[in-house]
Amino acid sequence: MNTRLLVLNPVFSVLNSAFISALSAFSAVNLFALLRVLRLFALNAFAFLPRTCNLPIRSTMNPLALTCPTVRRIGILTSGGDCPGLNAVIRAVARDAFHCAIKVIGIEDGYLGLIENRMRELTEADMAGLLLRGGTILGSNNKTNPSRHKIGTDSDNRPIYKDVMPDCIRNLERAGVEALITIGGDGTQTGATEFARMGMPVIGVPKTIDNDIEGTEITFGFQTAVATATDALDRVRTTADSHHRAMVVEVMGRNAGWIALHAGVASGSDAILLPELPFEMKRVFDLVKERSERGKRSSLICVSEGAKVKGHGQFVARRVETSPDPIRLGGIAKYIAEQIEDETGVESRYTILGHTQRGGTPIPSDRVLATLLGSHAMTLLREGKAGRMVAIQKGQLTDVDLSHAAGKQRLVKEDDALILAARNLGTIFGDE
Secondary structure (H helix, E strand, C coil): CCHHHHHHHHHHHHHHHHHHHHHHHHHHCCHHHHHHHHHHHHHHHHHHCCCCCCCCCCCCCCHHHHHCCCCCEEEEEECCCCCCCHHHHHHHHHHHHHHCCCEEEEECCHHHHHHCCCEEECCHHHHCCHHHCCCCCCCCCCCCCHHHEEEEECCCCCEEEECCHHHHHHHHHHCCCCEEEEEECHHHHHHHHHHHHCCCCEEEEEECCCCCCCCCCCCECHHHHHHHHHHHHHHHHHHHHHHCCEEEEEECCCCCCHHHHHHHHHHCCCEEECCCCCECHHHHHHHHHHHHHCCCCCEEEEEECCCCECCCCCCEEEECCCCCCCEEECCHHHHHHHHHHHHHCCCEEEEECHHHHCCCCCCHHHHHHHHHHHHHHHHHHHCCCCCEEEEEECCEEEEEEHHHCCCCCCCCCCCCHHHHHHHHCCCECCCC
């Protein structure tokens, strides 16, 4: 049977009774009484709808409003490093929620805002222009861990940590938040898992330019980062050709080489160096000398920040002890360029792309993916599900257990199809 008829039958029954009453009023009194009865009906008719289904009067029979959501107030936060498409997810979640008369509470600066109780209600006006806007209107933070939050230092100036998860739960309860949507990477989803264990309904949305979250084949922001890195590599190639140089370009990715692999292949890089495949410097030297001897005008090397020379560890730029992921990688491009010039005599330069990969307008494919993931998060909440993370698997929209992504990283496999294709085209990975 049509669900709309089931919902509206009580209204039709009230309408019939009101109409009969109105006729009686008309015959007994006058037209003025009739208008009063009809006015009372108009003011109170929707009170007869089932309490579990709040049909927004402004909605023109929006099918989402007929799914009878039980959650009336949700919280949303963006946490971890910046990423193109964060605002697009916020927009998808909020606009979906507004259509169901669900209030959306924005939590500022990730888990830090939750700890400090900095929240505000989002409105339709906040959504204007968000789809193509980089960054996040809520702010983010990649140094805060609610289960190990720095609250001060002792007499020896050593940090004092405290588990403030209970405080966060209390802040959510005081704000009337009934469910939480966390947009972030593996560190964020690790924290979200803890909230779920404490009884807070949580839906995770995977976010990272590194594309390394376990449980999903792709994350929003990755494709924009690849496009940015590829554009930089293309530009570096032209100046390298002008000066007969070897150019080393360092891209982000932490322990996963997805950005380097995809941008390296897209730019036709001569060597691609990944964290998953420790490389030998001799193989890089041989490539540069061989290309120079063959009259090639340049050599282009794309290296992931987490790549490792065989027998050595990663290049660590610094440590942030209060962060869930304290290691900050960087510096390998400088090392490689200096080694190439010393060993081969070929003039070499290096470029570290850094945060250019995190900023800017998301490309269309990331806007679409962010919209799909944000909307699916709301679908799960309306279905009464919690403790889940939205995901893409085998090209299809789905969801997995939230703990599946917690504290894990999805790395590039040695037999990845793109690695095999690049090898067949003559690209080296330094591990041969």
